[in-house]
Amino acid sequence: MATPSAWKLDDHPKLPKGKTIALIVLDGWGESAPDQYNCIHNAPTPAMDSLKNGAPDTWTLIKAHGTAVGLPSEDDMGNSEVGHNALGAGRIYAQGAKLCDIALASGKIFDGEGFKYVSESFEKNSLHFVGLLSDGGVHSRLDQLLLLIKGSAERGAKRIRVHILTDGRDVLDGSSVGFVETLEADLAKHRENGIDAQIASGGGRMYVTLDRYENDWEVVKRGWDAQVLGEAPHKFKNAVEAVKTLRKEPGANDQYLPPFVIVDDAGKAVGPIVDGDAVVTFNFRADRMVMHAKALEYEDFEKFDRVRFPKIRYAGMLQYDGELKLPNRYLVSPPEIDRTSGEYLVHNGVRTFACSETVKFGHVTFFWNGNRSGYFNEKLEEYVEIPSDSGISFNVKPKMKALEIGEKARDAILSGKFDQVRVNIPNGDMVGHTGDIEATVVACEAADLAVKMIFDAIEQVKGIYVVTADHGNAEDMVKRDKAGKPALDKEGKLQILTSHTLKPVPIAIGGPGLSQGVRFRKDLDTPGLANVAATVMNLHGFVAPADYEPTLIEVVE
Ligand SMILES: O=C(O)[C@H](O)COP(=O)(O)O
């Protein structure tokens, strides 16, 4: 914990204090070649387009994936959690994916308190794994699950049940079948070794279990019914058959598969979670696990009728909320992100407003503040959440709440009550994930209109804007071969990309309040999202702490 005096930031030698700064994060807005699969290019986005004229001095590109945001490798696309962590913290932290890799490689994960706790159930009860089944690396990874299963089997687990959530969002739609086959083959090997290991239930991630920020508890309930009660509208003898069959329904896709349970010859669910069992949720990322974790852990719980609340030994792959200590037990300690820019600025009197709609609200608050919920100082901060639509896929309403976010930001700017007005505009990302190209174009247009609204307000108060993004998504909606051409599948069909990308993201600065001579430096090797915090601190008139990644700007006479 820093002492009060340690929070004091030095004055910037050249830049003044007191400017209103709009800090806009366009979720899922990368920079890519202009072609028909680049929805940002194909949408009318005059506000964002005009910024490019300022290149290289006031518009440039920064890295938003791989090691620049603390992920294991350069093949890892960026995501909201690591992106907003880097943006807000100004430093690069080894993130959940990497911390789990390290703990699994050394085997330390199996020596920790969390694993010891769940292993007390191995002798007499089942060990359940619940999580997202893919190699997307955003929330979880299949290879990590297989290592957990192996390690548990070697350490005495006799009865293992896996509750899978199919992806199609961080990976190609349709890839679920292959992942289930891989898991099935692995479990079959364990069965040969005398371990009773099976998939017990499943469903698509967006329809079963993995909701976030309390947008729709029904999603979590569907998962509960299948995983804990062993009840679901669809019953199958094995999971490969389940996924293949459910995918044949018109309009079906991996993200939204209905819940199913695996049953034995007598029609009985093979793996409901019961008293005495152990449960490990193998997602390392927090946002989509918190609601499920509450259902598993909280004695008092009113979000839906759990029917049965089994007494289990539960551990998360990570602790998903450090404030709530949720879950209480976990296998790997999450990154300890401290001294974020938000906390510093509040200590230095910067009054802050943050806003997004529900599906991204935690991104611009919780993730931004180093995975910390709530205010640092409620007198100086106001966070506003606009309720998202729920129960729909966002291609149905691609404008989402962009204009409402724009309006709230505008009002906050014009109120004169805030020095920093920070928003996340979700459209490019949330609609990009649906793979619906036409809707994503509409989404990008709406995001740009919100940006324009904020620019106009900044113009009026003679403020400064900083616009950037957390990672790519809408700028490329098709899978590509090594040469960058759209890749076709075995049947010659285009493969629509629902996931994020490895592309860089734009960052632009401007507005009447931007001091003369401020421009982007050209001497930084590969600047990334973590360089933004120091930049924003400078624009507020402060020098960033010495251990922050360097600022992106310089002031030339
Ligand atoms: O959770 C999701 O929606 C995706 O897996 C990642 O998207 P995000 O990182 O932009 O939230």
Ligand SMILES: [Mn+2]
């Ligand atoms: Mn994002």
Ligand SMILES: [Mn+2]
């Ligand atoms: Mn996303």
